[in-house]
Amino acid sequence: MQDQAIAVRGTTSLATQSLDHDISLRPDFALLSVRLRPGQKILAEPSAMATMSPTLELKAGMRGGVGRSLGRMLGGESLIVNTFTAKHGAGELDLAPASPGDVMHYRLQGNSLMLQRGGFLAHSEGVELTGKWQGAKGFFSGEGLVLLKASGNGDLFFNSYGAILEIDVTDGYLVDTSYVVAFEDTLQYNVTVLPGLRPGSKLKTLFFGGEGLVCNFRGRGKVWVQTRTAAPFLKWVHPFRPVQRSRS
Amino acid sequence: MVSGSTFQGGLFSDDVLGKRAGATLRLGAYGIEAETLHGQSFSLPYDECQLEVGGASGRMVFCHGPHRTLTLFCEDPAFLPALAHAGHGRLLGQVTRLTQDARRERTQSLLRGLLALLVLVLVGYGAYRGFAYATSHSVEALPIAIDEQVGKLAMESMPLEGPKVTDPVLVQAVDELVSRLKPHAGGTPMTFEVTIVDAPIVNAYCLPGGKIVLFTGLLKAAKAPEQVAGVLAHEMAHATLRHGIKRIANSLGLIAGVNLLLGDTSGLVAVAVELAQHGLLTSHDREQETASDVEAVRMMAAAGLAPTALADFFALLEKDGAEVPGAIAWLASHPQLADRQQEIRQRSEKLGAFQPRALTQDWEQVSRHAKQPGLQDSKP
Numbered sequence: 181m182q183d184q185a186i187a188v189r190g191t192t193s194l195a196t197q198s199l200d201h202d203i204s205l206r207p208d209f210a211l212l213s214v215r216l217r218p219g220q221k222i223l224a225e226p227s228a229m230a231t232m233s234p235t236l237e238l239k240a241g242m243r244g245g246v247g248r249s250l251g252r253m254l255g256g257e258s259l260i261v262n263t264f265t266a267k268h269g270a271g272e273l274d275l276a277p278a279s280p281g282d283v284m285h286y287r288l289q290g291n292s293l294m295l296q297r298g299g300f301l302a303h304s305e306g307v308e309l310t311g312k313w314q315g316a317k318g319f320f321s322g323e324g325l326v327l328l329k330a331s332g333n334g335d336l337f338f339n340s341y342g343a344i345l346e347i348d349v350t351d352g353y354l355v356d357t358s359y360v361v362a363f364e365d366t367l368q369y370n371v372t373v374l375p376g377l378r379p380g381s382k383l384k385t386l387f388f389g390g391e392g393l394v395c396n397f398r399g400r401g402k403v404w405v406q407t408r409t410a411a412p413f414l415k416w417v418h419p420f421r422p423v424q425r426s427r428s
Numbered sequence: 429m430v431s432g433s434t435f436q437g438g439l440f441s442d443d444v445l446g447k448r449a450g451a452t453l454r455l456g457a458y459g460i461e462a463e464t465l466h467g468q469s470f471s472l473p474y475d476e477c478q479l480e481v482g483g484a485s486g487r488m489v490f491c492h493g494p495h496r497t498l499t500l501f502c503e504d505p506a507f508l509p510a511l512a513h514a515g516h517g518r519l520l521g522q523v524t525r526l527t528q529d530a531r532r533e534r535t536q537s538l539l540r541g542l543l544a545l546l547v548l549v550l551v552g553y554g555a556y557r558g559f560a561y562a563t564s565h566s567v568e569a570l571p572i573a574i575d576e577q578v579g580k581l582a583m584e585s586m587p588l589e590g591p592k593v594t595d596p597v598l599v600q601a602v603d604e605l606v607s608r609l610k611p612h613a614g615g616t617p618m619t620f621e622v623t624i625v626d627a628p629i630v631n632a633y634c635l636p637g638g639k640i641v642l643f644t645g646l647l648k649a650a651k652a653p654e655q656v657a658g659v660l661a662h663e664m665a666h667a668t669l670r671h672g673i674k675r676i677a678n679s680l681g682l683i684a685g686v687n688l689l690l691g692d693t694s695g696l697v698a699v700a701v702e703l704a705q706h707g708l709l710t711s712h713d714r715e716q717e718t719a720s721d722v723e724a725v726r727m728m729a730a731a732g733l734a735p736t737a738l739a740d741f742f743a744l745l746e747k748d749g750a751e752v753p754g755a756i757a758w759l760a761s762h763p764q765l766a767d768r769q770q771e772i773r774q775r776s777e778k779l780g781a782f783q784p785r786a787l788t789q790d791w792e793q794v795s796r797h798a799k800q801p802g803l804q805d806s807k808p
Contacts, residue, residue: 289450
């Protein structure tokens with residue numbers, strides 16, 4: 181785990197494709213700033229762009245063909261991906277995720293990262309993003325049937341609701357399904373009711389305890405967990421909502 | 429595959445920054461050699477290699493070193509088979525075990541999937557049947573006045589294929605048949621009203637509430653009044669068994685079920701008019717046709733008419749189908765004639781002897797008038 185309060189400055193570890201970036205204002209309203217070298221590209225989810233240099237060119241379109249785009253859509257992302265290219269010289273770009281929360285950087289080295297629905301913010305060239313059917317696992321987790329899968333070589337930025345905790349799992353770990361933001365594909369996982377309970381108490385916790393389903397991670401790899409989830413927050417806010425009464 | 433093949437993968441090691449790195453794996457003569465993207469090299473002898481399959485996809489191969497200080501991993505499907513042959517088959521035993529486990533796991537998950545699918549299909553089918561049962565039974569609970577209202581509206585909105593026939597010979601002949609059958613109609617008593625339409629169509633249909641339309645084409649084609657009586661009994665049975673209204677209820681779907689249970693029939697009437705305009709209200713499914721045949725046989729026998737006359741009429745149509753103009757209409761809306769004839773004859777036999785009572789009408793005269801409604805007979 182790392183100190184989340186300081187801004188993390190990305191280094192150009194691999195001079196070839198690595199993106200020069202800053203993630204500032206962490207963790208509550210994190211903003212991703214990217215400095216593109218001439219000709220460099222970044223692909224971001226629609227409406228994430230907050231500011232940009234006039235030297236950058238924006239192109240919107242489906243990427244990776246219909247199959248990949250549909251996969252992304254099922255994974256809670258847009259069919260469309262915006263591509264920013266530093267066409268007329270170097271330029272800067274600020275990207276802001278939709279929800280209040282943190283932004284994380286991950287460098288893909290030929291491996292894959294699984295992302296929860298809607299967790300994608302941006303990626304560099306060389307990264308493929310698609311939906312990955314989760315079958316019964318996804319169905320019962322209540323978090324969607326499809327996870328996003330980012331693979332290839334390059335930089336990936338994902339966002340959370342609330343701050344992000346990085347957990348390096350070495351043996352096994354349980355995370356409530358709604359708190360999972362991302363995990364490395366070296367981790368095996370299945371969705372279960374909290375293990376170690378008698379069948380009766382399993383049902384009780386599931387329906388009344390509010391601690392229903394957990395992701396049971398096995399093997400080795402990193403899991404990113406968010407410190408808040410949207411649904412309980414909405415429930416907390418709900419009683420305070422002003423209600424408009426109908427006049428008739 | 430020979431040793432020396434390379435694969436894209438990764439490794440876990442405390443000696444690497446961040447404890448993990450992407451790496452290129454090469455199957456050497458004595459072990460797996462890994463080189464990270466930053467140029468750090470590692471090697472894992474085959475003898476010390478512990479294989480495991482896992483990862484998010486369930487297909488990633490992990491090679492653990494002693495005490496798990498070094499773990500190499502790769503998701504390439506060719507990696508495992510290549511490992512089996514690498515190092516003179518030193519890992520063959522482990523690979524075979526893993527492959528068998530994976531195969532068993534696949535079979536099990538396939539079975540689980542099929543089972544889940546089966547359960548889903550059964551539940552869906554059960555829900556469908558349950559719903560059909562519920563609508564048909566909620567229809568039973570409706571007063572017959574609704575059938576009559578629906579039938580009246582449908583009749584008004586349906587186009588007749590020709591002019592209405594008022595020829596007293598034909599009207600009286602059909603009236604005699606209907607009044608003979610009527611006392612033996614089952615269910616709630618209803619008023620049957622036959623409209624004879626002059627058109628060369630061999631058909632008759634019935635709207636909810638007992639409104640029957642009979643074409644002169646059918647009267648022409650029939651060889652005996654009992655055959656017409658058979659058709660009329662069949663159509664009356666559609667009304668008494670309330671097939672039309674059940675059909676509407678099914679077309680309306682779930683909303684109808686709820687509405688019918690609550691007693692709201694406005695939707696029912698709207699759909700009836702819509703269905704009637706497309707001629708769908710008078711076409712029935714096979715179950716309904718069979719039910720009407722069975723009911724017709726019962727009514728005919730009770731009315732002292734030969735129940736096999738209906739089957740005779742079917743046979744006639746089947747044989748001379750091509751020669752009787754307009755027979756196609758009946759054939760299209762009443763399929764599987766051969767099966768139905770057999771069914772009718774079997775049912776008639778089961779009923780046993782009945783007391784035949786002759787009809788008073790002059791069939792030759794009726795046939796003549798059917799060919800030319802309003803004909804003035806030379807000898808009365």
